[in-house]
Amino acid sequence: MSLVVVGSVALDSVETPSERRDDILGGSAVYFAYAASFFSKVHLVGAVGEDWPGEHTTLLDRRGIDTAGLQVVRGGKTFRWRGRYLPNMNDRETLDVQLNVLDTFQPQLPEALRRCEFLFLANGTPVLQQQVLAQVTGPRLVVADTMDLWIRTQHAELMKLFKKIDGLVMNDAEARLLTGDENLVRAGHAIRALGPKFVVIKKGEHGAMFFSEHETYVLPAFPTSEVVDPTGAGDSFAGGMMGYLAAQGNFEPRTLKEALAYGILVASYNVEDFSLERLKSIERADLDRRMQAYRKMLSF
Amino acid sequence: MSLVVVGSVALDSVETPSERRDDILGGSAVYFAYAASFFSKVHLVGAVGEDWPGEHTTLLDRRGIDTAGLQVVRGGKTFRWRGRYLPNMNDRETLDVQLNVLDTFQPQLPEALRRCEFLFLANGTPVLQQQVLAQVTGPRLVVADTMDLWIRTQHAELMKLFKKIDGLVMNDAEARLLTGDENLVRAGHAIRALGPKFVVIKKGEHGAMFFSEHETYVLPAFPTSEVVDPTGAGDSFAGGMMGYLAAQGNFEPRTLKEALAYGILVASYNVEDFSLERLKSIERADLDRRMQAYRKMLSF
Numbered sequence: 134m135s136l137v138v139v140g141s142v143a144l145d146s147v148e149t150p151s152e153r154r155d156d157i158l159g160g161s162a163v164y165f166a167y168a169a170s171f172f173s174k175v176h177l178v179g180a181v182g183e184d185w186p187g188e189h190t191t192l193l194d195r196r197g198i199d200t201a202g203l204q205v206v207r208g209g210k211t212f213r214w215r216g217r218y219l220p221n222m223n224d225r226e227t228l229d230v231q232l233n234v235l236d237t238f239q240p241q242l243p244e245a246l247r248r249c250e251f252l253f254l255a256n257g258t259p260v261l262q263q264q265v266l267a268q269v270t271g272p273r274l275v276v277a278d279t280m281d282l283w284i285r286t287q288h289a290e291l292m293k294l295f296k297k298i299d300g301l302v303m304n305d306a307e308a309r310l311l312t313g314d315e316n317l318v319r320a321g322h323a324i325r326a327l328g329p330k331f332v333v334i335k336k337g338e339h340g341a342m343f344f345s346e347h348e349t350y351v352l353p354a355f356p357t358s359e360v361v362d363p364t365g366a367g368d369s370f371a372g373g374m375m376g377y378l379a380a381q382g383n384f385e386p387r388t389l390k391e392a393l394a395y396g397i398l399v400a401s402y403n404v405e406d407f408s409l410e411r412l413k414s415i416e417r418a419d420l421d422r423r424m425q426a427y428r429k430m431l432s433f
Numbered sequence: 434m435s436l437v438v439v440g441s442v443a444l445d446s447v448e449t450p451s452e453r454r455d456d457i458l459g460g461s462a463v464y465f466a467y468a469a470s471f472f473s474k475v476h477l478v479g480a481v482g483e484d485w486p487g488e489h490t491t492l493l494d495r496r497g498i499d500t501a502g503l504q505v506v507r508g509g510k511t512f513r514w515r516g517r518y519l520p521n522m523n524d525r526e527t528l529d530v531q532l533n534v535l536d537t538f539q540p541q542l543p544e545a546l547r548r549c550e551f552l553f554l555a556n557g558t559p560v561l562q563q564q565v566l567a568q569v570t571g572p573r574l575v576v577a578d579t580m581d582l583w584i585r586t587q588h589a590e591l592m593k594l595f596k597k598i599d600g601l602v603m604n605d606a607e608a609r610l611l612t613g614d615e616n617l618v619r620a621g622h623a624i625r626a627l628g629p630k631f632v633v634i635k636k637g638e639h640g641a642m643f644f645s646e647h648e649t650y651v652l653p654a655f656p657t658s659e660v661v662d663p664t665g666a667g668d669s670f671a672g673g674m675m676g677y678l679a680a681q682g683n684f685e686p687r688t689l690k691e692a693l694a695y696g697i698l699v700a701s702y703n704v705e706d707f708s709l710e711r712l713k714s715i716e717r718a719d720l721d722r723r724m725q726a727y728r729k730m731l732s733f
Contacts, residue, residue: 221615315521317638318658338617339639340653350730351653353640358618390733430650431731433690 135176136379137246138165138372139265140255140278141235142179142203146215147364147407149222154362157408158189160212161255161278164365166198167409168372168399171417173379175372176246178202178265180238182209192409202243209234222360223337242268251379253371254298256280259290266297274384276300276375278367284311295328299384302371304335317342318349333374333393335367343393348386352393355401355427362407366400369412373399373420398423435476436679437546438465438672439565440555440578441535442479442503446515447664447707449522454662457708458489460512461555461578464665466498467709468672468699471717473679475672476546478502478565480538482509492709502543509534522660523637542568551679553671554598556580559590566597574684576600576675578667584611595628599684602671604635617642618649633674633693635667643693648686652693655701655727662707666700669712673699673720698723 140162146155162179169175176199185205193200210233218225240261242249248270254262254277262277269275275298283291284307295301301324305317312320317334321344325332331345338360340353374396381388398420405411440462446455462479469475476499485505493500510533518525540561542549548570554562554577562577569575575598583591584607595601601624605617612620617634621644625632631645638660640653674696681688698720705711 316658316660318656322658336639339636342656349656351656352731353651353653356618356642356649356651358616358622360616387733394733428733431652433687433694433728 135246135249136169136173136251136253136375137176137178137202137242137249137269138162138169138253138255138375139178139240139242139262140165140253140257140368141212142177142181142185143212143214144184145364145408146213146229147362148217148228149362150218150220152361152407154407156213158192159214159364159408161365161368163189163193163409164368164403165253165255165372165375166193167196167412168369168396168403169376169379170196170198171373171399171420172376172395174199175376175379176202176249178240178242178246180204180206180209180234180240182206182211182234185211192413202240202246206234206238216364218363222363225363240265250274251375252276253375254278255368255371259283259287259294262294263290263297266294274299274378276302276371278302278371279307281307281310292327295324298329300331300333301329302333302335302367302374304337304367308332308334321349331389335370337363337366341370341393341397343389345386345389350390352390352397352431355398355423355430357401357405359405361405361411363404364407365409366404369403370396370400372396394424394427395420398427435546435549436469436473436551436553436675437476437478437502437542437549437569438462438469438553438555438675439478439540439542439562440465440553440557440668441512442477442481442485443512443514444484445664445708446513446529447662448517448528449662450518450520452661452707454707456513458492459514459664459708461665461668463489463493463709464668464703465553465555465672465675466493467496467712468669468696468703469676469679470496470498471673471699471720472676472695474499475676475679476502476549478540478542478546480504480506480509480534480540482506482511482534485511492713502546506534506538516664518663522663525663540565550574551675552576553675554578555668555671559583559587559594562594563590563597566594574599574678576602576671578602578671579607581607581610592627595624598629600631600633601629602633602635602667602674604637604667608632608634621649631689635670637663637666641670641693641697643689645686645689650690652690652697652731655698655723655730657701657705659705661705661711663704664707665709666704669703670696670700672696694724694727695720698727
């Protein structure tokens with residue numbers, strides 16, 4: 134089942150209380166695609182500049198990720214993000230953002246991807262997300278991410294987007310900001326009432342919550358003592374979830390819950406090192422082993 | 434299996450963003466005992482003043498809670514706590530504390546309780562907790578709670594206490610304060626290394642984590658949209674947990690996990706109204722029904 138992600142491809146500079154990395158491979162579409170690739174073929178659509186190290190594309194290609202939709206903008210520079218994590222390793226401050234090629238990026242899906250069945254609209258302006266959506270014919274499942282900035286500045290467009298998507302993924306702070314409700318159970322259902330058939334609220338170290346018409350549940354994060362860099366946790370979560378759904382070819386309630394669990398587990402590996410370092414060191418079998426431990430943890 | 438709780442009995446005044454109640458029934462021993470009473474006989478040891486409304490004792494008596502150890506101090510006044518919850522309903526500020534009879538309270542266990550098998554030392558000075566412990570002969574399971582104030586001001590005594598107990602229950606902020614580690618998995622095991630055979634870290638709306646030599650797990654809170662008053666959530670959690678353990682008469686790993694789950698569910702009811710109001714309106718069968726839903730939520 135074809136899975137497409139449209140989102141950012143970035144060079145990140147990350148400071149944690151104990152370490153620092155400059156210009157490392159990042160971006161929502163990259164984390165998503167790599168996470169999804171444990172389960173399914175995935176097509177990445179994004180843009181980079183001429184400064185983009187070819188080795189990163191090679192890495193994704195070797196992984197079986199289709200990078201035909203990764204446009205190299207002539208004369209352009211790659212999107213850069215610099216951030217610093219607070220000691221709790223959950224909150225972070227953005228120190229610098231250079232949009233570069235993303236400033237004018239108008240994603241054009243290659244013809245072959247316009248009939249994709251599973252589409253993930255990673256964080257981007259809701260206008261751009263709708264433009265991408267308009268290029269797709271008859272997708273079976275469209276899921277979007279968003280961020281606080283668009284909730285604050287592009288509310289009307291976000292509301293339009295919500296009416297066109299099947300699923301929405303956002304974090305707890307964004308859900309509270311959007312609804313003005315501190316209670317995440319009420320917030321989740323309130324957001325669902327804005328359009329999406331299901332809503333997933335990511336809670337970082339506390340796991341994720343799922344809301345549909347008939348279901349409300351929460352799954353905890355996999356307890357890990359090694360949190361080195363949380364960057365990309367949310368996107369690798371979404372990638373694991375969507376990759377599993379695409380592989381199963383359905384989104385029945387049971388499959389959705391398994392997908393949420395796989396998303397949580399991919400994210401639990403992702404945070405154990407910078408960039409894709411930890412994910413590069415594991416295989417699907419590692420995820421399945423952790424899944425076994427996770428299921429055992431939750432059964433009694 | 435006999436279960437004893439030693440702790441505070443209070444008249445609380447609680448402000449939430451939308452409501453306020455004055456001089457309502459509260460205190461760690463009260464919440465604990467009521468929660469435990471869904472599962473097991475429980476003996477309450479504490480002190481109140483002459484201003485104590487007899488109806489509260491009647492309520493506990495009718496519930497089958499043994500209040501023979503509830504001492505009414507002549508000429509004394511009951512412990513009072515006044516607090517206000519922030520809009521997130523998780524953080525709170527203490528506005529006023531009047532220790533009153535607790536200032537000089539030296540718990541004396543009635544002779545019949547000195548051979549109790551299960552003992553819960555609710556929050557109190559670690560010196561006092563050790564004095565209570567010294568009165569007990571051959572208990573099978575001793576679990577203690579503590580608070581940030583003792584971590585800050587009575588560290589040495591707390592360390593002595595930790596070496597004498599089987600289990601320790603504390604919240605996430607306290608675990609981080611005690612260890613200086615923001616990562617709760619590392620913090621939990623670090624605290625276990627200080628003495629207790631097992632440690633439970635309560636995370637409020639995010640559930641609870643369990644640490645023993647061979648086990649690390651987290652169970653989420655039961656998702657509820659009705660959080661009216663979180664006061665007593667931690668104590669009712671502990672009461673549900675210990676009540677279930679006492680009823681089962683063992684603390685095998687499997688029983689401990691079930692006990693943790695029951696603790697989470699009693700607490701999920703407790704927060705749905707002020708004081709004991711919600712717990713007074715439910716029966717064991719309601720807990721078992723919620724347990725069924727909880728198990729279903731966690732299986733996939």
